[in-house]
Amino acid sequence: MGSSVVAFELGEREVEVLVAPLTTLQAVLRTQLGQTSVKDGCRQGGCGSCTVLVDGEPVLSCLLPVEDIAGRRVTTLESLTPVDGLHPVQRAFLERNGFQCGYCTPGMEMLAAAFLKRHPEPSRDEIVDILSGNVCRCTGYEPIVDAIAAAAEAGR
Amino acid sequence: MTVSSYVLPTSVAEAVGLLQAHGSEILVLAGGTVAMPLVNEGVRLPARVMGLRRTGLDGIQTRDGGLRVGATTTLTALAAQDAVPLLATAARRTASWAVRNMATVGGNLFSAPRGGDVATALLALDAVVEATGPAGMRSIELDAFFTGPFTTALAPDELVTAIVVPAAAGATTFVKLGRRQANTPAVVTVAARLVARGGSVTDARLALGSAGPHPVRVAAAEAALVGRSLDDVSIADAAAAATDVAAPLSDAVASDWYRRRMVGVIVRRALEELVPAVAGRVA
Numbered sequence: 001m002g003s004s005v006v007a008f009e010l011g012e013r014e015v016e017v018l019v020a021p022l023t024t025l026q027a028v029l030r031t032q033l034g035q036t037s038v039k040d041g042c043r044q045g046g047c048g049s050c051t052v053l054v055d056g057e058p059v060l061s062c063l064l065p066v067e068d069i070a071g072r073r074v075t076t077l078e079s080l081t082p083v084d085g086l087h088p089v090q091r092a093f094l095e096r097n098g099f100q101c102g103y104c105t106p107g108m109e110m111l112a113a114a115f116l117k118r119h120p121e122p123s124r125d126e127i128v129d130i131l132s133g134n135v136c137r138c139t140g141y142e143p144i145v146d147a148i149a150a151a152a153e154a155g156r
Numbered sequence: 157m158t159v160s161s162y163v164l165p166t167s168v169a170e171a172v173g174l175l176q177a178h179g180s181e182i183l184v185l186a187g188g189t190v191a192m193p194l195v196n197e198g199v200r201l202p203a204r205v206m207g208l209r210r211t212g213l214d215g216i217q218t219r220d221g222g223l224r225v226g227a228t229t230t231l232t233a234l235a236a237q238d239a240v241p242l243l244a245t246a247a248r249r250t251a252s253w254a255v256r257n258m259a260t261v262g263g264n265l266f267s268a269p270r271g272g273d274v275a276t277a278l279l280a281l282d283a284v285v286e287a288t289g290p291a292g293m294r295s296i297e298l299d300a301f302f303t304g305p306f307t308t309a310l311a312p313d314e315l316v317t318a319i320v321v322p323a324a325a326g327a328t329t330f331v332k333l334g335r336r337q338a339n340t341p342a343v344v345t346v347a348a349r350l351v352a353r354g355g356s357v358t359d360a361r362l363a364l365g366s367a368g369p370h371p372v373r374v375a376a377a378e379a380a381l382v383g384r385s386l387d388d389v390s391i392a393d394a395a396a397a398a399t400d401v402a403a404p405l406s407d408a409v410a411s412d413w414y415r416r417r418m419v420g421v422i423v424r425r426a427l428e429e430l431v432p433a434v435a436g437r438v439a
Contacts, residue, residue, distance in 0.1 A: 002160050021162035022195065022205050043196035045189050051254055057232075058254040063192040065185070067162055068209045111254065132339030133252020 227262025
């Protein structure tokens with residue numbers, strides 16, 4: 001009822017989806033486009049596990065009607081990951097054990113990738129501050145901050 | 157009930173027309189950070205929804221030394237402007253980066269949140285809300301905008317279309333007490349602006365957030381400061397006046413008892429930051 005077709009860019013490709021009114025970008029990415037990195041977390045904008053980039057800016061896909069981003073470019077962890085390896089942020093998370101259960105990891109990595117692009121040499125305090133919207137219930141955050149600091153170091 | 161219609165009007169006139177046709181039956185989204193959680197959680201089950209992202213209401217213009225902030229300007233954009241540092245600070249201290257990329261200045265007034273850190277800062281700046289309805293645009297002093305818990309002076313067919321921030325004299329400060337440093341709802345927020353001459357306060361604005369059903373200016377605290385030097389005595393009087401008018405609520409962040417105690421403390425800390433400016437020791 002009242003469904004419409006929405007076209008946008010997902011990574012390098014054009015996608016078109018048929019959606020009911022007010023369907024969230026999170027639901028479309030995860031259930032229609034197979035982007036299982038985009039978690040269905042709190043649905044309140046409080047946990048950060050659904051973080052993706054729209055035109056390079058981190059947003060919470062659970063709060064974003066997909067109709068709003070027609071024609072824009074969406075980046076998920078799947079589209080950030082090179083075909084033959086890992087993004088530097090992913091490699092740093094792997095090397096520094098920046099996860100345990102992994103649920104928060106895609107959101108953390110999307111945010112970190114966007115952040116490091118703008119601030120290639122962040123202080124530890126800046127990393128801690130920018131992660132404030134992404135909740136991790138396993139690690140106590142220290143290995144995640146370590147991983148982002150290491151990714152910044154590797155990028156220099 | 158599922159949403160049967162989601163409309164993205166491309167002009168203010170179209171958006172107002174939808175409000176006229178559907179009144180409070182249509183849920184209005186700007187950034188979605190307040191309304192979408194209610195929809196996701198099933199607290200609101202609207203049949204009709206409209207989104208404001210294509211109305212062209214975003215953008216910040218400088219105007220007569222002040223600002224005109226379009227209603228759908230994001231908190232990220234507000235934090236990035238440097239013409240009014242108090243507003244940049246208030247925006248930056250609100251929520252997380254991803255939320256600030258979505259949340260809008262107008263939405264934070266329209267939805268009348270209890271805390272409203274940006275609204276608290278705007279109160280200290282004598283901001284004026286531009287509301288647009290079928291009869292055109294009218295201005296509402298922000299001080300008269302919030303009328304109760306989650307209610308505003310807007311008519312059902314009016315939208316917030318901009319916030320006008322006049323050029324504001326004086327020194328400003330913004331102190332927010334939360335449960336942690338970043339991305340926290342406020343226990344109490346204080347925004348203050350003091351104009352001084354010869355070491356004496358000539359004009360004062362003091363606004364509280366999270367100390368009642370909506371952000372408020374505290375006239376009694378302002379009156380306690382005008383005509384006096386800013387010292388321990390006048391600051392204590394202003395803090396006591398603010399504590400008197402505080403009518404805080406209990407929630408998951410803090411109890412009403414703790415909030416009331418903190419109103420005086422945070423008012424004092426905020427005003428102490430302005431002592432050098434009032435004494436003329438800094439420009």
